[in-house]
Amino acid sequence: MPANDAPPSPAAHRTWWRAPLVATLPGLPLLALEYRWFAAQDGPGAFSGVLFWxxxxxxxxxxxxHRRSLRRLRIAAAGTGLGCALLPVMFAVLLGAAMASG
Known part of the structure; x- marks a missing residue:
């Protein structure tokens, strides 16, 4: 080990990347699809804030x-980001179901 390499601190979180990865894998393609879908419809309109958030x-x-003390904040940010990415699609699905049942 080189002299200038420090051992990882005990506060470092070794699996910090799991929550962002779980949110990014479905969320990023979904966001790209939604941006493209809304661009074809002349802009995101009311959902622009949700997509940016x-x-x-x-x-x-x-x-x-990458500290263990920020694990809950990282999970909350990733989960809320994924929820915001799913919001326009879920709204469209629920609206379609309501229109089909009426």
């Missing part, structure tokens, strides 16, 4: 420091 929260989950 989703992208920002997923990015925040990746850039938070």
């Amino acid at each position: 989703a992208a920002g929260l997923i990015a925040l989950a990746w850039v938070l420091p």
Whole structure:
């Protein structure tokens, strides 16, 4: 081990990447699909804030420091970002179900 390499601190979280990865794998393709879908419909309209928050929260989950004390914040940011990414699709599905049943 080189002299300038420090051992990992005990506060470092070794599996910090799991929550952002779990949110990014379904969330990022879904966000890209939604941006493309809304661009074809002349802009995101009312969902623009939700899409920007989703992208920002997923990015925040990746850039938070890799400490164990921030594990819950990282999980909350990743989960909320994924929920915001799913919101427009779930709204469209529920609206379609309501229209089909009426």
